[in-house]
Amino acid sequence: MTSLLYLTRRVLQAVAVILVVTVVVFCLLHALPGGPARGILGPQATAQQIAEFNRAQGLDRPLPVQYLYYLRTLLHGDLGTSYTLNEPVSQLIAQRLPKTLVLTVLSAVVGLVIAVPLGMWQAVRRNKPVDYAVTALSFVAYATPVYFLGIILVLVFSQILPWFPPQAPQGDTVAQVLSDPAGLVLPVTAGAASMIAVFSRYMRAATLENLSEDYVRTARAGGTRQHAILWRHVFRNSLTPVIAMLGYYVPVLFGGALVVEQLFNYPGMGLLFWSAAQSSDYPVLLGCVLVISVATVVGTLLADIVQRIVDPRVKAGRS
């Protein structure tokens, strides 16, 4: 019962957040030089064309009315048309998004697979040299701009040591991209680095908290081995808060993908966005912002729900 109530409340909250995002994007649309007409007709449009377009599209109406129109076109899946590529924005994003998801999901998985055991190891070896060394490394990884790390990776592992190509796979489909694993190594490493830094910190803190719980003392007193306590009990209980943080980390992953795709010339949504910014292709820019924000909201929602399923101790009302 309360679960259903919680779920309803969380979904309603997510819808409200998405509405606010559309308001923000709508405001950006109107903050553009020349307004949305310029955005749709392109930079060559004359003042008269813009005035006619505004009248025809109801853009001379009050802003709240226009916002409702805008919302209606969005609900029809219409994100406008790119005026440099001359294709519907929704179609462009549909082509590029899977490739960006490959990059971000791979980075997240690699990041977690390294960060989780690392954080647990740090917790077990708390205040030992290993703990300090990993902490220092994670401070550095967190403080390194992704593009600087990317350049260093290319210089070291592509120029000095010719192990990996400096360019990401160029395939059009996800299958083609995945068929070139060597090309993915450097982009995924660059994308995963800050995630390892942040999540090993979370995992270390969560494990330390669990290690001091009564159930661990009881299990120890009962003769359960350290290894079993750690992996059978502490691991699962420490992982749940970390999963919840994953939802909040989605925007950071997308931000990283933006830089990584540009740096390694990986034709995903980040690169689409990047070239749209260079050519002031506003429909593409705003469409991407909208899609990524919605993806983030949904990601956060899913993480919250998964956390509630995995850990029955998590209470509702934690908004």
Place this chain on the structure above:
Amino acid sequence: MSAELRPDQAPGTPASATPPDPRPEPEAATGFRLAAGRFTRNRLAVAGLVVVVLFVLFCFVGPYLYHTDQVHTTLTQVNLSPSAKHLLGTDAVGHDELGRLMYGGKVSLLVGLAAGVLATVIGTVWGAAAGYAGGWVDAVMMRVVDAGIAIPALFILLVISAITTPGVFGLIVILGLVSWLVPSRLIRAETLTLKNRDYVLTLRAIGGSHTRAITRHVLPNSISTIVVAATFQVADAILLVAYVSYLGLGVQPPATDWGGMLSAGLTAAYSGRWWLILPPGLAVILVVCAFNAIGDGLRDAFDVRGRG
């Protein structure tokens, strides 16, 4: 946080015309002294402080000891390797790279500091207002924060770079406006616990205004949370400043910052002149690490919740 009501200022003694101010001053002062003691015993945090001070000296006093021309181009001196005359070499238009590191560091540190503080101020006002108001006002204000967090900052910055090229002041405002969200959540959580404390309820009961409750009690008692949040905010802002030139939003030449030096040195680095990007890159990393170490130290010293 010891913010309890002192017994000698118990409620229900309306002797004076002005409402009594039950803020526990001496205890707070002792708390700060204890926190300062704990902070100075944290070697990592003290090291961070030393690094920040050294960089401030390097960037702001250094140019007086090491004179270089960072405004005019010297086309006879371009792309020189490190030597006794130019310790870190010169860039593509002949600026001495060591001098540029000082010159760019000024912008990075000032913009980062100002943007971090601005973000904390906006976040504090927003979070305190939402938490104190409660109800649907709180719900609406926090959904705005959620929406802001859902839009990745780098994407918004790139959209803004397509629309306009801001100056230093504009850059500070833009960075402040994209990074106030996390502190607002922290301050809201703090306000939620503080607004039902006895001394706030007492103030309200004897006719004190909401404004007074917030400015005299909620905010002063959140000061340690605010200071810790601000420190992390400055660290993040300096990191963000390193991104803006890369995104095309940076300060215009001949002015520069560490991020601008990094982007300018990109192609040079690929053709082997790594000394153009390593110093600014390491400078960003060191300063951001230092501010994060200070933040960690302050958080532990004040014993408040903050970023993990």
